[in-house]
Amino acid sequence: MKEKGLEFIRTLDRIAGLNQEYVVKIDEDTNEKYGYLPYERPTELYIRSGLIVLDKPPGPTSHEVVAWVKKMFGLEKAGHGGTLEPSPM
Amino acid sequence: MLPIALDKATRVIGILMHSYKEYVALMELHDNVDSNKVIETMKLFIGKIYQRPPLRSSVKRTLRVREIYSLDVLEIEGRHVLFKVRCESGTYIRKLCHDIGLLLGVGAHMRELRRTAVAHLTEDLNLVTMQNLSEALYIWNRYKDDTLLRKYIVPMEYIAAHLPKVLVRDTAVDAIAHGAQLAVPGIAILSKNINKDDTVAVMTLKGELVAVGRALMSSEEILKAEKGIAVEINRVIMDPGVYPKAWKSSKDKPQIQQAMN
Numbered sequence: 132m133k134e135k136g137l138e139f140i141r142t143l144d145r146i147a148g149l150n151q152e153y154v155v156k157i158d159e160d161t162n163e164k165y166g167y168l169p170y171e172r173p174t175e176l177y178i179r180s181g182l183i184v185l186d187k188p189p190g191p192t193s194h195e196v197v198a199w200v201k202k203m204f205g206l207e208k209a210g211h212g213g214t215l216e217p218s219p220m
Numbered sequence: 221m222l223p224i225a226l227d228k229a230t231r232v233i234g235i236l237m238h239s240y241k242e243y244v245a246l247m248e249l250h251d252n253v254d255s256n257k258v259i260e261t262m263k264l265f266i267g268k269i270y271q272r273p274p275l276r277s278s279v280k281r282t283l284r285v286r287e288i289y290s291l292d293v294l295e296i297e298g299r300h301v302l303f304k305v306r307c308e309s310g311t312y313i314r315k316l317c318h319d320i321g322l323l324l325g326v327g328a329h330m331r332e333l334r335r336t337a338v339a340h341l342t343e344d345l346n347l348v349t350m351q352n353l354s355e356a357l358y359i360w361n362r363y364k365d366d367t368l369l370r371k372y373i374v375p376m377e378y379i380a381a382h383l384p385k386v387l388v389r390d391t392a393v394d395a396i397a398h399g400a401q402l403a404v405p406g407i408a409i410l411s412k413n414i415n416k417d418d419t420v421a422v423m424t425l426k427g428e429l430v431a432v433g434r435a436l437m438s439s440e441e442i443l444k445a446e447k448g449i450a451v452e453i454n455r456v457i458m459d460p461g462v463y464p465k466a467w468k469s470s471k472d473k474p475q476i477q478q479a480m481n
Contacts, residue, residue: 132426136387137409139427143381147340151384152412156443159408161390161425165463168426169375174366179227181373184341186349187222189334199350200224203357212223212236212338212379 133160135168178204221335221343229376231457235432236379239339240289242306247317249299251326258301259293261324266291271315286311340382348372377429383421384411386451393463396422396430402451404442414439420451430458
């Protein structure tokens with residue numbers, strides 16, 4: 132199981148342009164009974180643990196777009212990773 | 221582009237708040253200027269610059285310092301200058317254009333702006349439109365087919381992809397989810413290059429993000445140590461109860477004693 136987990140971790144490193152080496156402190160596997168490999172989360176949980184890299188239309192503000200996405204998916208919470216300011220312009 | 225965190229992922233997205241941003245902007249000069257002069261003048265803005273936030277902004281309008289990491293002119297056509305800028309969070313590009321115009325002596329303003337990256341999250345990574353999303357959601361709701369949704373949404377772990385990683389044993393996960401610090405015996409695998417005080421991602425052996433914290437030991441120290449707190453947890457991401465409870469709270473002790481009697 133942990134080989135699949137490590138494969139995912141390497142995918143993350145690749146996305147961020149990292150070339151990290153890993154060292155093992157305790158050689159132990161993970162029980163498939165608990166949690167999920169991130170790509171194998173059941174659909175609802177996959178959505179609720181998800182990130183969207185949105186091609187934002189230029190008109191509306193970031194907050195407006197987030198509100199739409201929240202409503203579309205029927206979520207309680209959503210947030211964006213832009214700036215604190217309403218517009219960087 | 222705009223990274224949007226859904227529900228549980230909202231807990232993670234804050235770690236990108238203060239990281240660098242990259243934009244492509246179109247600036248219009250108010251008079252003709254020699255291209256080389258434009259390029260040379262813009263180079264002067266690389267490094268630390270002073271900016272006063274514009275009238276239409278939500279922050280206090282006091283002079284502040286922001287760093288421009290890179291500034292590259294992509295194309296100049298007449299009075300139009302297309303450029304790419306990588307800058308510190310909270311830099312106003314409209315203001316930057318205005319100031320470039322002042323230094324050139326002709327005046328300038330920003331015509332168009334597009335964000336191309338927030339930290340390591342770039343436009344090249346799975347960029348989706350509102351139409352894509354609504355289509356994917358329709359197919360999921362109507363036909364219970366989530367293929368498109370899974371294509372357009374990526375796991376929240378992507379947000380913390382740039383951090384060094386500490387992978388913990390199943391038995392350590394729930395304690396952290398309950399707010400405990402990460403002690404050395406809970407660690408299974410770790411990035412080799414962790415320095416003390418680095419921000420690290422604490423993950424399960426399946427690759428799930430459990431928490432984000434600050435390393436109190438370097439990788440080397442963690443490997444040598446047998447006990448002690450290795451990571452001070454700042455932000456817990458995982459819900460309690462996902463992994464089994466393998467730790468004992470003070471509340472449990474009397475019960476155990478009772479059971480032994």
